[in-house]
Amino acid sequence: MEKINNFSFSGKSCGLKKNKNLDVGLMVSETPLNVSAVFTRNKVKAAPVIISKKNSKNVIKALIVNSGNANACNGKYGILDAKRVLESVSKEIGAAPENIFICSTGVIGERLDATLIERAVPELVKAADKSGFDDFAKSIMTTDTFCKTASKEVILDGVKYSIIGTAKGSGMIMPNMATMLAFIFSDIPLSKEKADEIFKDCVETSFNSITVDGDTSTNDTAAFFYPHAGENTEKVNKERSFKKSSANYNIVKNALSEVCFELAKMIVKDGEGATKFIKITVMNAYTESGAKKIAFTVANSPLFKTMITGEDLNWGRIMAAIGRSSVPLKPENIDIYINDKLIVQDSTVFKGLSKAEEKYVLSPKEIDFKIDLKCGKKNRSVLTCNLTKEYIDINASYRS
Amino acid sequence: MEKINNFSFSGKSCGLKKNKNLDVGLMVSETPLNVSAVFTRNKVKAAPVIISKKNSKNVIKALIVNSGNANACNGKYGILDAKRVLESVSKEIGAAPENIFICSTGVIGERLDATLIERAVPELVKAADKSGFDDFAKSIMTTDTFCKTASKEVILDGVKYSIIGTAKGSGMIMPNMATMLAFIFSDIPLSKEKADEIFKDCVETSFNSITVDGDTSTNDTAAFFYPHAGENTEKVNKERSFKKSSANYNIVKNALSEVCFELAKMIVKDGEGATKFIKITVMNAYTESGAKKIAFTVANSPLFKTMITGEDLNWGRIMAAIGRSSVPLKPENIDIYINDKLIVQDSTVFKGLSKAEEKYVLSPKEIDFKIDLKCGKKNRSVLTCNLTKEYIDINASYRS
Numbered sequence: 001m002e003k004i005n006n007f008s009f010s011g012k013s014c015g016l017k018k019n020k021n022l023d024v025g026l027m028v029s030e031t032p033l034n035v036s037a038v039f040t041r042n043k044v045k046a047a048p049v050i051i052s053k054k055n056s057k058n059v060i061k062a063l064i065v066n067s068g069n070a071n072a073c074n075g076k077y078g079i080l081d082a083k084r085v086l087e088s089v090s091k092e093i094g095a096a097p098e099n100i101f102i103c104s105t106g107v108i109g110e111r112l113d114a115t116l117i118e119r120a121v122p123e124l125v126k127a128a129d130k131s132g133f134d135d136f137a138k139s140i141m142t143t144d145t146f147c148k149t150a151s152k153e154v155i156l157d158g159v160k161y162s163i164i165g166t167a168k169g170s171g172m173i174m175p176n177m178a179t180m181l182a183f184i185f186s187d188i189p190l191s192k193e194k195a196d197e198i199f200k201d202c203v204e205t206s207f208n209s210i211t212v213d214g215d216t217s218t219n220d221t222a223a224f225f226y227p228h229a230g231e232n233t234e235k236v237n238k239e240r241s242f243k244k245s246s247a248n249y250n251i252v253k254n255a256l257s258e259v260c261f262e263l264a265k266m267i268v269k270d271g272e273g274a275t276k277f278i279k280i281t282v283m284n285a286y287t288e289s290g291a292k293k294i295a296f297t298v299a300n301s302p303l304f305k306t307m308i309t310g311e312d313l314n315w316g317r318i319m320a321a322i323g324r325s326s327v328p329l330k331p332e333n334i335d336i337y338i339n340d341k342l343i344v345q346d347s348t349v350f351k352g353l354s355k356a357e358e359k360y361v362l363s364p365k366e367i368d369f370k371i372d373l374k375c376g377k378k379n380r381s382v383l384t385c386n387l388t389k390e391y392i393d394i395n396a397s398y399r400s
Numbered sequence: 401m402e403k404i405n406n407f408s409f410s411g412k413s414c415g416l417k418k419n420k421n422l423d424v425g426l427m428v429s430e431t432p433l434n435v436s437a438v439f440t441r442n443k444v445k446a447a448p449v450i451i452s453k454k455n456s457k458n459v460i461k462a463l464i465v466n467s468g469n470a471n472a473c474n475g476k477y478g479i480l481d482a483k484r485v486l487e488s489v490s491k492e493i494g495a496a497p498e499n500i501f502i503c504s505t506g507v508i509g510e511r512l513d514a515t516l517i518e519r520a521v522p523e524l525v526k527a528a529d530k531s532g533f534d535d536f537a538k539s540i541m542t543t544d545t546f547c548k549t550a551s552k553e554v555i556l557d558g559v560k561y562s563i564i565g566t567a568k569g570s571g572m573i574m575p576n577m578a579t580m581l582a583f584i585f586s587d588i589p590l591s592k593e594k595a596d597e598i599f600k601d602c603v604e605t606s607f608n609s610i611t612v613d614g615d616t617s618t619n620d621t622a623a624f625f626y627p628h629a630g631e632n633t634e635k636v637n638k639e640r641s642f643k644k645s646s647a648n649y650n651i652v653k654n655a656l657s658e659v660c661f662e663l664a665k666m667i668v669k670d671g672e673g674a675t676k677f678i679k680i681t682v683m684n685a686y687t688e689s690g691a692k693k694i695a696f697t698v699a700n701s702p703l704f705k706t707m708i709t710g711e712d713l714n715w716g717r718i719m720a721a722i723g724r725s726s727v728p729l730k731p732e733n734i735d736i737y738i739n740d741k742l743i744v745q746d747s748t749v750f751k752g753l754s755k756a757e758e759k760y761v762l763s764p765k766e767i768d769f770k771i772d773l774k775c776g777k778k779n780r781s782v783l784t785c786n787l788t789k790e791y792i793d794i795n796a797s798y799r800s
Contacts, residue, residue: 041724041726042723043722043725043726043727043729044719044720044722045723070716072716073716073744073747073748075746075747075748077748107714108714108716109716109719109744218719218720218723302787306792306795309792310795310796312796314509315508315509316473316508316509319618320442320444320472320508322443322444323618324441324442324443326441327443329443331443331444332475334444344473347473347475348474348509349509349510389792389793391702391706392706392787392788392789392792395702395707396706
């Protein structure tokens, strides 16, 4: 069970989910926090995204999240209902609504029953304590099959700090900013400017490098909470020589990166219906954005994903996906390695593989693809999973 | 059975497909033809695409096609093997290899056994006649469950002409130029310049407006063959006042358009595992390319496709797909109609639908979506199908 100074957590069932699973979670902080947050780039934004984007400029005292309803596409009622939730938390903890961060996840286009959350808030506040992180993490799950948390300790100038985080997947996942929801908490005093910078980088190589089904949600939010200490933070940061690329800066960045990456990995492993975990690295591209585009084109190809399910080494589908990504490359130059075995050399089959090896190359649960374009110097990795019949079962009846 | 002056067709089984289905087809013309052709924009191009692109500048005397092997990603052997096939046809019909059009479809990255085709060519040539079109059409099928042909007659200045066509689908279909293979033949004498112009437009609104799985193949080719008569054609065209938007021009364009569109529709209907036929029209966008991008983003969304399979009106998935398409729009303005029933009004649920209506809105086999952005004046339609477990069955074991 993860604990962290100053942060209290709780999770309850308020009735949004019919199966009585936890569906509303709260974080309350003893001291004011800053938040560095990235939100969905989807033009259709859920009401809580619109509100939290605004509130993230203020100091934050609490975070309220519900699952079971995304509160998206509800017109003016979306904002009204989200504000009712904020009011009820505000009343209980004595902080203004502007100092509360709010998120929702679940079905789109059904009105949020704010009364259910209002009723649960007093109990949530009462229950909130240092050991409530697991309940909080459970309360944000939707089709997730396991609860996703990660943590890391760092020592800065002899003082021990913690970073703990939780995230939820597991469909409508190709974040264009962040996964549906990811929350990371730390007791490291950081300036907002530095934290924003570090967090943005961490998100790009973790939550922005995964895909389950290529669908970016209306609610994607990744938020990193840490103590707000005003000028004091600046002073602490300065004393620690917290400049970009300094030792302390790198310690924090690496630790935060690891927590984000671990959570991102869990989201992919728990992709709806997924049975295989896939890493695709595009190497030696002309640009990093080109490498990323190719990796995502392969990762989102239904033909690639079903090939993995069938464990059938039909590598032409990888070549076709690379070629249609419209990224500049040398079409005759491509090498492909699967779990470090050379499969394709100069865009045609490598003959060195025995029939038996070919048969089993896709049988592991975790499969590592390296696509070497041999034309530039830039690399990029993305994580994904396979496409199975279970994905279709889950999504043909998500609401029922 | 379709017949057309000057064109002879045949189809045979040469052994590329293990199940003895027809796998090689031939068209021979008594008189020289022109061809207007569009090819895949995939950067990884199959050998026959590279060759036919070059040959399409010459007059054409024959077309040879095989299924069962795409002859893509075979390095230098790809070109060598395709040339061997051309040589064998050339020898039998007495035309230069440069005057023959060649296409392949099937598995990528396995070497084409040119010997099998060489052996079949003499018989193919002998069998070719006016009534062989059905055999030809069958010989290009891969996972297609039915043979796709369409035809149209037109009268120009009192003379009757024909347009007949065939196409094959049905996976790796999101043509970025044309479907995997589509061939259209006509006895209308046209100048290459005019035919190129007309055919390009027809392809854009037919084969370039469909998607099964978002995967563009390495072999996509759509080709339109018609009599080459050199200066004579120009004269005929001139006499017929064949200017853009003249009556004759429109007759030909409309007829060719209909043939292309009918074939495109059949490809979607025969999409791998598909049980529903879906038309998505985006209306009142700022630009046509924006309308097309939104329509394709919705059409390729696995969450949208599985919702159709489950007949579950989870329209928030449509909103999410529209929003992530990164096309300029007014996010609060969107109306969605399904089979002309208003479902979403101003980006939120329309209340006028009864529970019973809501339940059955997705039950028809053919479903028409209209997405009205209410911000500009441009419209665009695309065709697609749903995603079912059968798609996964088919593609998890395509090679076996």
